[in-house]
Amino acid sequence: MLDVSDIGQLLREGGRSFSFEFFPPKDAEGEEVLWRSISELESLHPTFVSVTYGAGGTTRERTVAITRRIAAQTSMLPMAHLTCVGHTTEELGGVVEDLRRAGIHNVLALRGDPPGGPGTPWAPTPGGLEYAADLVAFVRDQGLTVGVAAFPEGHRDAPSLEHDAQVLKAKYDAGAAFAITEMVLRVSDYTGLVGRAASVGANLPIxxxxxPILGLGSMRAMVRLSGREMPTEILDRIRPLEDDPAALRAEGIRIATELCERLLEAGAPGLHFYTLNRSTATREIFAALPVPV
Known part of the structure; x- marks a missing residue:
């Protein structure tokens, strides 16, 4: 029988998925925007939604509170992010217990960025966990379903794509039931990742x-944070529109829609949208897809 509270099982057996990611807002105005977006996206009946975890555990209470409210007040299945950064194992156990009490059964387990930011040296928190695989095993032992991050072009700190694949395999061996990638820029990057995962025996849905590109400067900045560059073929379509924000946004939606179509054709089990707590672009892409997701 399909367990509709287990994201891993839903991805393996429940058909094509469609999911959204939100982050805890910093103020009351942001909170209002977030819940309006959640309300507008609920009508699309996503498979699940996720709530991020601030650097160094800075949004612990808000992440748990938002995830709890989604579980209690909406029809959507929530998943909370959790990172190794800034927590001892005792503190991590407290977060997991908070989630369990809130009725949250799914966690995305992440090492997290170093306290100095992406690309700076990594050091584990004293008394904490060092690797994402350690956190996967820790959360899995508490009886929750665990997802992990995957990287289409390899993690920025990985010495090679092969090493990156072995890290994903370690997370799979520790109990990861599924993976969600950082933003995909090219279909070939995604299919390459899936192939590498399969070659090392990491047999989990990815x-x-x-x-979507809604502004060139902001998108470039986010891509560079992950140690990558915007593909030339995308820049060739976007650059001529830099002085026309509306046209640039429309082209960004078209590019994202085309990417979604090709990813689904390539066998992706679903799509996970980084909403930035806004609903309009996601709803536009959803409406433009030629087949129901």
Whole structure:
């Protein structure tokens, strides 16, 4: 029998998925925007939604509170992010217990960025966990379903794509039931990742992450944070529109829609949208897809 509260099982057996990611807002105005977006996206009946975890555990209470409210007040299945950064194992156990009490059964387990930011040296928190695989095993032992991150072009700190694949295999061996990628820029990057995972025996569903281009500067900055560059073929379509924000946004939606179509054709089990707590672009892409997701 299909367990509709287990994201891993839903991805393996429940058909094509469609999911959204939100982050805890910093103020009351942001909170209002977030819940309006959640309300507008609920009508699309996503397979699940996720709530991120601030650097160094800075949004612990808000992440748990938002995830709890989604579980209690909406029809959507929530998943909370959790990172190794800034927590001892005792503190991590407290977060997991908070989630369990809130009725949350799914966690995305992440090492997290170093306290100094992406690309700076990594050091584990004293008394904490060092690797994402350690956190996967820790959360899995508490009886929750665990997802992990995957990287279409390899993690920025990985010495090679092969090493990156072995890290994903370690997370799979520790109990990861599924993976969600950082934003995919090219279909070939996603299919390459899936192939590498299969070659090392990491046999878990890998859902591609989608972020439409709504502004060139902001998108470039986010891509560079992950140690990558915007593909030339995308820049060739976007650059001529830099002085026309409306036209640039429309082209960004078209590019994202085309990417979604091709990813689904390539066998992706679903699509995971980084919403930035806004609903309009995601709803536009959803409406433009030629087949129901």
């Amino acid at each position: 859902v591609p992450g989608i972020m």
